[in-house]
């Protein structure tokens with residue numbers, strides 16, 4: 001027990017149960033009128049510690065050596081971002097990472113570096129410099145033309161070991177999450193998932209990484225105090241894109257890697273672009289979504305028409321996907337995509353917690369629903385109460401006028 | 406083939422409600438379930454076994470109660486369950502979790518396909534599957550929505566990327582993480598329920614794994630959660646009700662600038 005990382009001091013606990021309520025993980029229970037922490041369930045988040053009025057809960061402060069801890073943190077310098085590209089085009093998440101990375105690098109007095117893996121992409125480095133990179137590491141090889149988990153991870157591991165960055169950011173995209181989870185294990189780094197906020201602790205200079213968990217119901221701030229690099233994936237559409245400044249100067253370093261590093265056991269057999277030619281909703285600045293309130297598959301045209309006028313992507317609730325009205329790739333929510341557009345318009349969606357988990361961090365939320373008590377109105381910036389079959393087509397017409405289309 | 410499916414017990418978020426006054430999670434009475442994505446992983450594992458023969462083992466790292474998750478998996482058709490549980494695992498982040506599971510897999514030894522869910526509905530990181538692959542130095546196919554082909558020595562899986570579908574062939578052993586679209590999980594059969602009741606769950610503690618102590622639990626975890634808080638509630642918005650012809654232009658006026666800004 002002495003070595004337990006968190007303890008309830010039996011002489012201080014009065015059995016008031018306050019800690020039980022405070023625990024987001026249900027890890028505390030009463031046993032013989034005293035609080036007992038179920039350690040296999042506890043995440044050591046510390047939420048219970050300040051709640052106890054009797055100071056009966058203590059977290060063990062430990063300065064014992066931690067496995068894989070870096071002895072000299074100052075040997076790790078610079079803020080790195082992974083420059084995601086598809087078909088040779090730099091993805092917008094990359095510009096968001098550059099925008100955020102620039103701020104962090106300036107606060108730390110470090111350089112901002114972009115890592116670009118691809119084939120025949122050397123001419124794209126200027127774009128990265130103009131958006132804020134002081135240095136671009138390029139690895140150019142046919143094996144890197146498109147994303148492959150193994151060689152991409154191996155190259156990144158190689159570069160990190162050689163150059164020792166202090167921070168490494170990557171988009172929390174499908175590619176990003178598959179990639180850096182592998183990398184972090186190998187370089188023994190901490191990896192914080194899907195961050196929506198990043199800041200530097202003014203005292204310790206640690207990266208404070210804030211992220212939603214539990215489907216967006218709680219937020220956690222996470223640090224990696226003793227390991228380097230401090231790695232994080234960053235949610236798409238949350239950070240501001242870095243602007244182009246054509247006068248910026250930066251250097252490009254072409255890195256060579258051993259042939260071994262480029263090997264992949266898994267191989268792409270084929271690639272089929274999304275059948276429906278509408279845009280990827282994770283990229284969309286505006287999303288118009290439809291739910292069960294549409295009542296029939298053909299009524300999705302109402303939503304599509306509004307989306308077209310607004311230049312928006314089309315999203316949906318799970319109910320609409322399960323009914324077969326629209327493909328799964330359009331589903332927003334806990335078991336679908338997490339989106340964060342500037343404007344999200346929900347038509348005939350009730351706003352169950354699993355749906356909200358995927359869209360509640362949108363800038364502006366518009367809800368259209370005939371039920372004034374629908375939970376979607378609680379997160380809506382603007383709500384229209386009424387029949388969507390009247391409201392949505394009218395909205396399309398009015399927007400057409402307003403936008404002079 | 407020996408298929409191993411990794412499952413996690415999570416609080417049922419369908420039950421999770423927010424206390425509107427305090428803006429905190431109400432957890433009382435929330436039951437624990439198998440992580441929804443892991444249900445698809447279990448179903449797919451059973452289907453692969455039905456095709457190839459062999460057996461499916463479900464493994465979970467968690468509290469003693471997680472045994473229930475393993476029994477539920479067995480009721481669906483999984484053959485055996487392993488519970489990896491020890492106080493030493495407390496405070497594991499995804500590095501330590503994937504390390505611990507990887508060490509348990511090494512102890513199992515003859516695994517072919519290792520199946521995981523896309524992500525857990527509580528921690529939400531999607532990092533454990535690729536983490537296991539990295540610890541074991543195995544190839545991975547993430548976000549699999551269809552298994553096109555499987556044999557004793559290779560698997561062909563289709564994965565959903567943001568912009569389309571990619572078909573990947575990987576040698577076995579390998580790690581797959583699956584999305585919801587892959588199948589429709591079956592309900593437990595009566596026979597399955599009986600089997601689940603009778604099943605002997607294997608219990609492994611830290612000492613049973615040839616693990617380096619320093620890599621487990623809090624000590625093995627590079628990340629530290631320093632603060633947990635509930636997100637600020639969104640301000641109740643502006644509600645328009647009345648005649649469509651009146652309220653729609655009002656909304657358009659409010660949104661116009663944002664729409665133009667979003668387009669540029």
Ligand SMILES: Cc1cc2nc3c(=O)[nH]c(=O)nc-3n(C[C@H](O)[C@H](O)[C@H](O)COP(=O)(O)OP(=O)(O)OC[C@H]3O[C@@H](n4cnc5c(N)ncnc54)[C@H](O)[C@@H]3O)c2cc1C
Pocket residue numbers: 290291292293294316317318319320331332333334335336337347348349350351352353354355358368369370371374386387388389419441
């Ligand atoms: C583990 C789990 C994961 C899940 N994951 C997701 C997920 O990722 N995404 C997701 O969306 N859901 C998810 N769900 C399902 C979720 O709980 C809801 O069932 C689903 O979101 C409901 O979809 P809906 O709002 O379209 O339908 P409903 O809840 O049926 O709502 C329809 C709404 O339309 C309104 N309406 C009807 N007619 C009209 C009209 N003429 N005009 C205006 N309004 C009208 C009604 O008032 C109602 O509010 C998940 C559930 C579980 C258990």
Ligand SMILES: Cc1cc2nc3c(=O)[nH]c(=O)nc-3n(C[C@H](O)[C@H](O)[C@H](O)COP(=O)(O)OP(=O)(O)OC[C@H]3O[C@@H](n4cnc5c(N)ncnc54)[C@H](O)[C@@H]3O)c2cc1C
Pocket residue numbers: 043045191192193211213214218219220222411412413440442443446464465466467497498499500502506520521522523524525526527528529530531532533534628630
């Ligand atoms: C609020 C909060 C935030 C957190 N943020 C981070 C973070 O940013 N970075 C970090 O490293 N850790 C984080 N953690 C810790 C992390 O949740 C735990 O390490 C957890 O054990 C595994 O991560 P996950 O729930 O995200 O699983 P995921 O990686 O999302 O799970 C993917 C799949 O892996 C398998 N799997 C996951 N856990 C288990 C298990 N215990 N047993 C068997 N199979 C399993 C399942 O198949 C599952 O579908 C956080 C914890 C909390 C409470």
